[in-house]
Amino acid sequence: MNKGENHNMNLKEVITSRRTIKKFKTESIDRNRILSWLEDASMAPNHKMTEPWEMIFIGPETRAKLNHKTDFGSAPTVFAVVSKKGSTTIEREENMAATACFIQNFMLEAWEEGVGVFWSSIGQNANNRAILSIPDDFDVIGVLAVGYPEEIPTAKPRTSISEKIKELS
Numbered sequence: 001m002n003k004g005e006n007h008n009m010n011l012k013e014v015i016t017s018r019r020t021i022k023k024f025k026t027e028s029i030d031r032n033r034i035l036s037w038l039e040d041a042s043m044a045p046n047h048k049m050t051e052p053w054e055m056i057f058i059g060p061e062t063r064a065k066l067n068h069k070t071d072f073g074s075a076p077t078v079f080a081v082v083s084k085k086g087s088t089t090i091e092r093e094e095n096m097a098a099t100a101c102f103i104q105n106f107m108l109e110a111w112e113e114g115v116g117v118f119w120s121s122i123g124q125n126a127n128n129r130a131i132l133s134i135p136d137d138f139d140v141i142g143v144l145a146v147g148y149p150e151e152i153p154t155a156k157p158r159t160s161i162s163e164k165i166k167e168l169s
Contacts, residue, residue: 014112019155021116024075024147029115034077034146037113041105044098052084052095053102056132058143065131066122066143073118075145080123082138092139099141106144116149 009017038055046052057079058066072078083099085092107117122128123140134140 009112014108016155018108018111019116019149019153021073021075021118021145021147021149021152022070023073023150024116024118024145025150026074026076027148028076029147031077033113033115034110037106037109040109041102044101044105046098046101047091047094050084050086050091050095050098052086053099053141054082054084054138056080056082056134058132062131066128068120068122072120072143072145073147073150075118075147077146078143079146080132080134080143081141082123082134083141085137085139096139096141099139103142103144110146114148115146116152118145119143120145 042051042053044053057077063072063078081099081103083095086095103119107119110117120143121140123132123134123143129140132140
């Protein structure tokens with residue numbers, strides 16, 4: 001996929017062709033496009049309309065402090081997605097699930113436009129939480145690297161869904 005291509009993929013094609021990108025071109029992506037995808041992603045299901053997600057865009061100094069092993073594949077844009085913990089364990093779990101749906105929505109819309117994403121868990125350890133100034137009442141769901149793919153990996157095999165289904169009487 002190249003910048004500017006009009007793929008006209010249907011939803012099935014977007015879902016099944018999406019890949020985790022680990023090497024990016026350095027060309028930047030217009031911030032307004034990213035904000036538009038985030039706005040659309042906010043239509044993710046979230047119990048009791050908690051809208052628990054927030055984003056923290058990571059600049060060069062903070063990025064250097066995170067010291068990611070591949071520098072996020074040289075992606076031009078990196079940001080953390082955090083989730084409000086909520087007042088109960090159930091609300092926290094619901095918020096984390098909703099924020100994961102939010103991220104998936106973002107990833108699919110970006111992919112439809114030829115932009116790849118790498119979803120990292122680097123923000124979860126205490127040192128990186130401190131670097132990112134994450135308040136105690138938030139979970140870090142992911143640090144996303146976003147950019148035009150330098151390489152698109154082939155799909156990894158998946159277990160047949162029939163092996164994942166149980167039936168109750």
